[in-house]
Amino acid sequence: MINTVGLRTLLVKEIKRFLKVWQQTVISPLMTTALYFLVFGVALGGRIDRIHGVEYIEFVIPGLIMLAMITNSFLNAASSLFQSKINGTIVDLLVSPLGTFEVLAAYVAAATVRAFLVGALVYAVAASFTGPSVNNLFWALYFGLMVSVSFSLLGLIAAIWAEKFDHLSLFPNFILTPLTFLGGVFYSIDMLPAPWDVVSKLNPILYVVNGLRYGLLGTSDVPVMSAAAAAAALATALFVIAVLLLGRGYKLRA
Amino acid sequence: MAGFRDAPPPRDPEPLRVDRVTKRFGGFVAVDELSLEIRPGEIFALLGPNGAGKTTLIHCIAGLARPTAGSIRVFGYDTGAEFRQTRRLVGLVPQEVSFDPFFTPHESLMIAMGLMGVPPDSARADALLSAFALDRHRDAYTRTLSGGMKRRLNVAKALVHRPRLLFLDEPTAGVDVELRKDLWGEVERLRDAGTTIILTTHYLEEAEQLADRIGVIHRGRLLMVEDRDVLMKRYQGGTLRARLDVPLDEIAHALPPGAQRIDRHQVAVSWSDPEALADAIQTLRSAGGLSDLAVEHTRLEDIFVELIANADDESNGERGTA
Ligand SMILES: Nc1ncnc2c1ncn2[C@@H]1O[C@H](COP(=O)(O)OP(=O)(O)OP(=O)(O)O)[C@@H](O)[C@H]1O
Ligand SMILES: [Mg+2]
Numbered sequence: 001m002i003n004t005v006g007l008r009t010l011l012v013k014e015i016k017r018f019l020k021v022w023q024q025t026v027i028s029p030l031m032t033t034a035l036y037f038l039v040f041g042v043a044l045g046g047r048i049d050r051i052h053g054v055e056y057i058e059f060v061i062p063g064l065i066m067l068a069m070i071t072n073s074f075l076n077a078a079s080s081l082f083q084s085k086i087n088g089t090i091v092d093l094l095v096s097p098l099g100t101f102e103v104l105a106a107y108v109a110a111a112t113v114r115a116f117l118v119g120a121l122v123y124a125v126a127a128s129f130t131g132p133s134v135n136n137l138f139w140a141l142y143f144g145l146m147v148s149v150s151f152s153l154l155g156l157i158a159a160i161w162a163e164k165f166d167h168l169s170l171f172p173n174f175i176l177t178p179l180t181f182l183g184g185v186f187y188s189i190d191m192l193p194a195p196w197d198v199v200s201k202l203n204p205i206l207y208v209v210n211g212l213r214y215g216l217l218g219t220s221d222v223p224v225m226s227a228a229a230a231a232a233a234l235a236t237a238l239f240v241i242a243v244l245l246l247g248r249g250y251k252l253r254a
Numbered sequence: 255m256a257g258f259r260d261a262p263p264p265r266d267p268e269p270l271r272v273d274r275v276t277k278r279f280g281g282f283v284a285v286d287e288l289s290l291e292i293r294p295g296e297i298f299a300l301l302g303p304n305g306a307g308k309t310t311l312i313h314c315i316a317g318l319a320r321p322t323a324g325s326i327r328v329f330g331y332d333t334g335a336e337f338r339q340t341r342r343l344v345g346l347v348p349q350e351v352s353f354d355p356f357f358t359p360h361e362s363l364m365i366a367m368g369l370m371g372v373p374p375d376s377a378r379a380d381a382l383l384s385a386f387a388l389d390r391h392r393d394a395y396t397r398t399l400s401g402g403m404k405r406r407l408n409v410a411k412a413l414v415h416r417p418r419l420l421f422l423d424e425p426t427a428g429v430d431v432e433l434r435k436d437l438w439g440e441v442e443r444l445r446d447a448g449t450t451i452i453l454t455t456h457y458l459e460e461a462e463q464l465a466d467r468i469g470v471i472h473r474g475r476l477l478m479v480e481d482r483d484v485l486m487k488r489y490q491g492g493t494l495r496a497r498l499d500v501p502l503d504e505i506a507h508a509l510p511p512g513a514q515r516i517d518r519h520q521v522a523v524s525w526s527d528p529e530a531l532a533d534a535i536q537t538l539r540s541a542g543g544l545s546d547l548a549v550e551h552t553r554l555e556d557i558f559v560e561l562i563a564n565a566d567d568e569s570n571g572e573r574g575t576a
Contacts, residue, residue: 001338009368017356088352092411095316095346096369097338254279254310254319 063185266330345417
């Protein structure tokens with residue numbers, strides 16, 4: 001027995017929530033990413049050699065899309081759940097006949113919608129400079145989806161665990177941004193001296209960045225199948241953690 | 255049945271059965287092997303000092319806290335294994351007022367309805383808004399509402415799915431007299447429509463006026479559960495205070511039994527039934543001539559204070575002998 005009405009309500013509410021402040025949730029991340037693109041792609045790109053046979057300006061696009069999707073899926077889930085913890089409206093959710101899976105599904109789906117919206121806009125801006133390029137639509141969508149699911153789950157886990165805003169901002173500042181920058185957004189790990197090319201392979205974000213790069217440009221530092229497996233493993237691990245925490249009501253139900 | 259669209263049918267007519275429920279926070283016992291049965295259609299007032307465990311007990315029932323031990327059934331459904339049924343049947347007005355700054359009162363009610371699994375019904379949301387005098391603020395940002403309005407919105411939110419068992423955790427704390435009377439009226443209307451209601455309050459007047467039964471909880475234990483009328487009758491009586499024209503010294507022998515002198519002219523006599531009261535007045539009148547007279551009834555408040563004091567004495571005694 002699934003509370004489909006409840007699931008739909010929560011999903012629509014979560015989408016409305018970010019659309020009500022679309023300047024902040026859609027336009028502002030688009031601006032940030034567009035700036036990276038202008039500086040690293042357009043301004044500096046011409047002075048950097050081709051990587052794996054693609055122009056540098058094209059090379060950075062998948063990484064920037066991933067950066068935007070990671071940040072936005074994380075922030076959407078994390079800030080929504082955390083705010084309702086702080087303002088007390090989490091009670092409405094906790095007393096409702098919604099099970100763990102319905103709650104997860106609604107938050108993850110809403111965050112995925114935002115991540116795809118921002119990702120698509122970043123892609124559109126980039127394509128207006130370089131022309132559209134999709135090598136393999138399936139893999140492009142697959143990695144977009146895996147990333148959105150994984151990082152919205154991480155956002156929920158962070159919001160469940162966090163007791164104040166500082167706790168929450170640890171994640172983007174000290175985990176997501178560094179791992180993304182070191183995950184081959186701006187370079188190929190082939191360009192790194194040993195042992196950093198090997199160490200980089202421990203970074204899960206490397207796989208999703210390269211996976212999307214394969215989907216859009218047909219080039220990648222890692223075989224697409226291993227990237228796909230790594231992305232699925234990341235999503236699964238985060239899913240299991242989120243189910244355990246939410247199922248037990250960790251830090252949510254006294 | 256029309257009032258409870260889509261809700262699971264009760265498996266048992268008993269709205270609530272709490273069976274030896276314990277809730278610990280670390281080593282601290284907030285609810286201590288507490289058992290309680292609630293009767294269909296009654297208003298039950300749960301009284302107790304700050305920190306007694308009222309909110310914790312309610313949270314265990316509504317799903318905001320997980321009991322450490324014991325079982326809870328709502329209309330025959332288990333609140334753990336069958337939470338989808340019990341949460342659909344229960345409404346909770348939390349002690350702390352909360353609101354979502356992103357949504358208007360109307361939107362908040364529509365969302366609350368949907369989360370409960372009831373297809374959102376705009377007309378029902380509007381009806382609730384007008385029942386709680388919020389129709390003028392239907393589309394305002396919730397943060398612009400006054401404290402009392404937010405509280406009314408919280409009550410309305412708890413009713414969206416027409417709960418059969420409603421918890422009101424200090425619904426009238428910090429609420430003005432007029433709104434308090436309105437809320438009482440609303441509570442009585444809900445009861446008349448068949449809703450079973452459990453409320454906590456620190457206003458004993460509220461319990462006296464509204465409740466069919468009263469329970470007193472202290473340190474996580476139920477000290478007493480009693481019909482309000484039985485309770486009021488058992489503790490019927492009070493104190494009579496009188497001022498006599500003649501100094502008490504001169505008529506000491508003629509005072510009613512148990513009379514206590516307050517000063518040279520004033521005396522207090524406790525009474526337990528109207529006959530005894532009439533006798534005492536008669537005796538005083540013939541003894542020294544009445545110049546003033548006041549009759550005080552024992553109030554629920556006195557009973558409550560006495561119960562708590564006795565319980566504290568006992569537990570001090572226990573500790574002393576341990
Ligand atoms: N989440 C928690 N963690 C630790 N202790 C808690 C928690 N919630 C409640 N307590 C403790 O449990 C006891 C009972 O609290 P509760 O809120 O149930 O009291 P109450 O009877 O509702 O009091 P009040 O009249 O002040 O609302 C208190 O001592 C409180 O400090
Ligand atoms: Mg309380």
